[in-house]
Amino acid sequence: MxxxxxxxxxxxxxxxxxxxxxxxxxxxxxxxxxxxxxxxGKVVKVNNKVVGYELIGQKFTSNKYFNSRPGGYDAAGTGGSNKGPMDPDYLETVQTRIDSILAQNPDITKEDIPTDMVTASGSDLDPHFSPQAAHMQIPRISKVRDIPEDRLRELVNNHVEGPALGFLGPDERVHVLKLNVALDELDNEMGTQK
Incomplete structure (x- = not known):
């Protein structure tokens, strides 16, 4: 023993x-x-000040920025739900998100809203969204910031990334924080030109 x-x-x-x-x-x-x-962690800095991390999403809801996908963006409470696509509570949540997007972006229709803008990512921390999600928001940002839509389209297209390691994830995606940092830089650049 x-x-x-x-x-x-x-x-x-x-x-x-x-x-x-x-x-x-x-x-x-x-x-x-x-x-x-x-x-x-891969930090994103502006003027030597950390504004976020490359691999962890941040919540953007202001009209002057490209808004992120829905989610909590709280690393302490990450994870998806077990609600299926026909669950009444889930459908109500998605409809609320659609209504909110349409209210914030009056120049678009329900058909213009890509799926990733009404569904949270599996981890709730995804820093990317689809190029369609960015393009959908261009009219609103153009009006708020007084930047021509074609300049914003060019900005978005310059920030489209391919899949991780060439084969992981969606074919195209846009890093929301990097896009918004570039948006601020473009706005400052255009402000000095006026």
Whole structure:
């Protein structure tokens, strides 16, 4: 019995060391060697001030910005729901989002709204949306910021990215934070030209 307890204790110590220390250090080492940012978060800076992170979405709801996909954007409470596409509560939530988008963007119709603007991502932290989601918002931003729509279309098209690693995710996507940072820069540039 004493021998079995000693074996159990030693096995527990070895497994604790392996999984509590060895595995995390291995993953950190792989991240440091395999990424250009040494496994740290990729920050987005404006004038040497951190305004967000590349891999974690932020909520934008102001009329003067491209609005993000719906979601909580709270890393402490991420995750999707188990509600199916025919669940009455889910359908009500989607309709509320559609109504909100139409109220904020009076120049569009329901058919202009891409699916990703009324559905949250699986993690609730997706920093991207579709190019269609950006294009849909151009008339509103043009009016609010007094920037010609063709300049905004060009801005959006310059920020379209392909899938991660060339094959993961949608064919085209736009990083919302980077697009909004570029939008502020364009607005400042055009303001100095006026």
């Amino acid at each position: 004493k021998n079995e307890l000693l074996k159990s204790f030693l096995l527990s110590v070895v497994l604790l060391g392996l999984f509590a220390f060895g595995y995390p250090f291995l993953i950190k080492g792989v991240a440091m060697l395999g990424t250009s940012h040494n496994g740290e």
